[in-house]
Amino acid sequence: MTATAAPARRAHPSPVRKRAARVTRTGFVAALPFLAPALAAYAVFVVGPMVESIRLSFFEWSGFQGAPQEFVGIRNYVRIFTQDPVFWTAFSNTLVWVVLSLFIPLGLGLVMALALNRPLFGRNAFRSIFYIPGVLAPIAIANMWRWMYNPNYGVGQTLADLLNAPWLGEIQWLGDKNLALYSIFAAFVWQIAGTNMVLFLAGLQGVTPEHIEAAKLDGANAWQVFRNVTWPALRPTTVVVLVLTIINSIKVFDLIVGMTGGGPAQQTQVLALWSFQQSFGNHEYGMGNAIATVLLVVTLVIVVPYMVWTARQEKNS
Amino acid sequence: MTRTAIKTGAILAASIVLAGTAACSSGGDAAGRTEVTWFKLNETAETANAAITTIVDDFEAANPDIVVKVEERAVDAHKDALRTTLGTSGAPDIFFSWAGPGLGGEFIEAGASLDLEPYYEEYGWADRFSDTTLSTVTQYGGYDGVPYTQRTEAVFYNKELFAQAGIDAPPATYDELVEDAQKLADAGIIPIEFGGTVNWHVMRLLDSLLETECGEDGYQALVTKEASWADEDCVTATFEEFATWTSDYLNPGFVSINNDEASALFYSGEAAMALEGDWFNQAIRDNGMDESTVGLFAFPTGSGRIYGFNENNYISANSEHPDEAARFLDYLTGEEAQQTFIAAFGSRSVNTAVQSEGQSELDAAWTPIAENATGVYMNNDQNLSLAETTEYWRIQNLVATGDLDPADAGAEFQQFIDQQ
Structure with a gap:
């Protein structure tokens, strides 16, 4: 009996054993010592603060060391959703920013990459010029664009004088609540399009000339070559650019601080900045962390399904 | 030899770390002076900033055991600095703040300010300031801050x-x-x-x-x-x-x-x-x-x-050098420093014994x-x-x-x- 039972157990190992065997087979155990330092740092500097932030969103706290933290349940969430006069403006501005980011800087980056992937006089110079804004500090970019938009000494005023078009000088780029967000977004496009271009250029290096040549020999026109050869090859790069763009646009902060501080009348406010201002400006740490938690959920809702879908597409192809 | 070298290196490294830690915990500089940090506004007028430098230099010359490290920021950056450091180990020894209940009051309510009653008795500060100015110090029940300006x-x-x-x-x-x-x-x-x-x-x-x-x-x-x-x-x-x-x-x-x-x-x-x-x-x-x-x-x-409005300088509740900070604030509000101060700031002195002299027409226009x-x-x-x-x-x-x-x-x- 014993002799026959043993082979049966080997033939049908338990799920735990199967999982353990898979872990060993994939080399996870061997990799663990190498992963451990990074995992520890990730746990301490990313996961820990994230969990603490979520915890604080259920408390009322002024943020001062020693000040009591009072548990208030979901009251902070009720306040931001129903009473906070700025939250929904910040929320919709954040969404507008994300949607615009998915089209304008991403599309521009792709177009620039395609243009500068061809043999072209001064190609490297153009690549550098387009990329330079990406390495500048966002707050420096904010200062520069704020001066350009200055109603008294800015570009608008200069153009108005040059072209004898006074209406140009009267545009309140950062003072008009209907225009201010888009004026800041223009600076964001200027800052990030070059970075997207570099990423797409890297992806384009994976498209071999032989594939393109073969497609052309089969009679494909330029659009068909792009649609059926270049674009599929760029899919992994596009995922990276898309995810980075979404994350960068959701957490946009420095440019708005530097250009309007969220004004006029909080009309350019976004969730990341409003979370900061509630915590550090108004000393409402519970409210600030509730907004940060909402921001986290929004990010996960947008990014995770897209990454899962893309991973499945990759696997299927 | 190698093992000895390693041991020697380890002892040296430990000594350096310990020395560094000791230096940090004592808040002193290489010369053994006690360092007092002061967070304040960067003044609108450069002349006013220069006057503060002069006052600090004069104080350090008269008090060779203390060095005052001034950190100046613009208005909103200063507010952010206070909100992020007060109550933590990064708090300065002295911090400037507006004295009204809305701006400075939140810091006092949060326990960020040291009650200075012993120093008011030691230095006789209660006689130095007017009742109106002093009321901004005692409005929270204790003695919070030392008057800096009355704007x-x-x-x-x-x-x-x-x-x-x-x-x-x-x-x-x-x-x-x-x-x-x-x-x-x-x-x-x-x-x-x-x-x-x-x-x-x-x-x-x-x-x-x-x-x-x-x-x-x-x-x-x-x-x-x-x-x-x-x-x-x-x-x-x-x-x-x-x-x-x-x-x-x-x-x-x-x-x-x-x-x-x-x-x-x-x-x-x-x-x-x-x-x-x-x-x-x-x-x-x-x-x-x-x-x-x-x-x-x-x-x-x-x-x-x-x-x-009034502006005061407060000593942090967790300052490790409250005595030295109080000594500096005593100097800052004393007659000698105040003469330098009001000449550059164009404001009336918080010290009632100090009268403005030789003012320009514009400065004098404030008096009536x-x-x-x-x-x-x-x-x-x-x-x-x-x-x-x-x-x-x-x-x-x-x-x-x-x-x-x-x-x-x-x-x-x-x-x-x-x-x-």
């Missing part, structure tokens, strides 16, 4: 631009002020400049209009929430006046520039008036403006009170304004809590940009107060 704010005007617009004397009433603003606008001159990205700058106009329309009792009842902003007719009148000023008399595009950019319009002779404090005297000189062309008048609210005032109405970012101030500014800007009916502004603000 008064009024309207600076360009005499030449006034003359160009046919105005021969500064306005004595609010109606005259509006008439003068209209004359200036008709003459193609910007009547008054403000920078809107720093909300507290335009707030000065709104506060002064509130004092004008509601009077002393009404203003105080509103800021202490004894009266409802939704029910008082004077609140609507205030916002209506404010909307008129922002649409007709302020510099175009004021919403998108800051106070420094706005002040440049006054220095360059493009704007005729500026609602500023006594610190602006030195800024006018430092920016090359001929001060003989500049006059001064109190905002004609009709209440008799002057616009202003202060002496004729029956009281002080304080800036509302000092009266209101931080969250209320943020909302007050939002509503102020909505009215300023024409996105909120002035008739709804009071009710909107009261709704926020009620939800707190």
